[in-house]
Amino acid sequence: MISVPFSALEVAMVQTGARAVDTLKDTAEFARRLEDLGYRRLWYAEHHHSPAVGAFPPVVLTAHAAASTSSIRLGSGGVLAPNHAPIMLAEQFGTLAGLHPGRIDLGIGRGPGTFDEATALALRRGAGPTTDDEYGGDVAATLRFLVDEIDLGTLPEPWLPASSTAGAALAAEVGLPIAFAHHIRPDNTRAALHHYREHFAPSRWCPRPRVLVCVETVCAETEREAARLTGPMDVIKAGLLVGRGDRPFPTPEAAAAHTFTAEETKALAAFHAHQAYGSPETVAQRLADVVTVTGADELMLVTPVYALADRLRSYELVKDHVMLPAAA
Template sequence: MIPFSVLDLAPVPEGSDAGDALRNARSLAQRAEALGFHRYWLAEHHNMVGIASAATAVAAMHVLDGTSTIRVGAGGVMLPNHAPLAIAEQFGTLAALHPGRVDLGLGRAPGSDGVTARAMRRTLTDPDDFPRDVMELQHYFADAQPGQQVRAVPGEGLGVPITILGSSTYGGQLAAALGLPHAFAAHFAPAQMRESIALYRAHFRPSAQLVRPHMMVCLNVTAADTDEEARHLFTSVEQQFIALRLGTPGKLPRPLADRAHEWGPRERMVLQSALSQAIVGSRDTVRRGLEAFVAEHRPDEILVTAMVHDHAARLRSFEIVAEVRDAMAAGASARVAAE
């Protein structure tokens, strides 16, 4: 069975605040654990009133303390914002307190605008430093060497597993060169997904962490008991992406009251570029969409994200995805047995 996992942006819905969003994140992680999802990741974004996971390690600790078996981590930490040693210490602390449950996904983008990025680290680093920073971070998680002057405590010797994130071909190429898992952000930037997957698989070099490629793809999946209800819930995501592209981001909007709403040409262009891989619908519709995606792209793992305004409806969406996952696994087993 392909593992299914959760990417949570800790959305702040209209009418609520960041505290509500973080409590909802913990609630979602607890439900995901009960439903058998493999891992739960939080994403680092800054200066965005609609996302509450800016302090990603702190948010991950909140979730780790409320769960017991599901893997928890960052999907990801935007490494240009931080000194590698600081991230090694933060995630080393998480791993020391919760052995065998902590992941660290790393991104090359700042997760913000240039002004905010400068406020994060004061002096902006060259994006070309990213591979060097990743390898420095790996060094801190390895066993300390004799005479090593700088050590991550906690962190050293814990081997916190690293994944390289990407929304272009760069991440796939770097992950392949370093022998690390690759997670592609098809939930907001699907244009180069196929090329990145192909490059990653073609050029992968085995490493101490990973013997064979592990390709993860993140998808927007909004599920409900009917197609109509799912499409209605998904209008929150559509509004959010349009506002972001127009430079007016805000909290996660309520679904549109007009269920028959039609977007104009400009909005459709924005949505097509960002959400062309989204799967929205009832249980049967979601199953058809996921089965088609798996058959075409053969991911090793699927990360599911769902930005739903109502928390109960969001939990229900993940419940339906878990039902679909189990049905897909049963179907695959039946086909193997028949052969």
């Protein structure tokens, strides 16, 4: 059993043949069930113009889930700074923190949230990709607005989501807890977290280095069932390897019939080696290895499987077989 707290990242996969609104309706049930299971926090990621991922603004889902739950922490993992004015982020999440004291997190990320260039340009009002300095300025401005103009008696807890050493360096510089995207760039995890801990500067937000590591996790009763559930996301990842972010999220049956190239198979196997898929025993060992290697203070699981029932079952199995009861 693993003693660190467990949390979840929701990416709201849109099932083939379903409407995005159906996925949206599932989010409240998902939040309530995770709260019942004892997960510490639930975050929502910002995405745009993807047939596989619902483009539901994190602030809206955070508000919706907060109204449907009573104790689980909720927030963005992350909301993407280049797409928003800093004062608006501060106002939105500051207001949520006032309405739901002690329960709101504000993860301020960097990426565009889309693979479509036209969508990225529209989000940024024609501006190109943000620079390191611009991103750092947006993070600093958002934190400043929270303190100077938005404080409603309680503040959201700010986090810096990162997938690179550059992001880890910014988290260390401004003194924020880091949420590292091991589920995106596992090859960067060790070096980035080492830099973060070595260069961390204490702040009003965080007195010492604090590390959350996000791991792609699919847990099922058997290895075979976990592999079946993992298949649809493997198809999406294979598309990303060749620059295709426009694939819909397939059914497990369609994914099982998909033919991967030798290059895709090799890349997926290398990625899988750093994540946690399989039976409860396998997942427990994989997650324990991640904690040992990274020194994570908290694990966040992302489980991009096709059906809500299967996704919830994965979190239930982790709760029953991996989470130490005292951490719930």
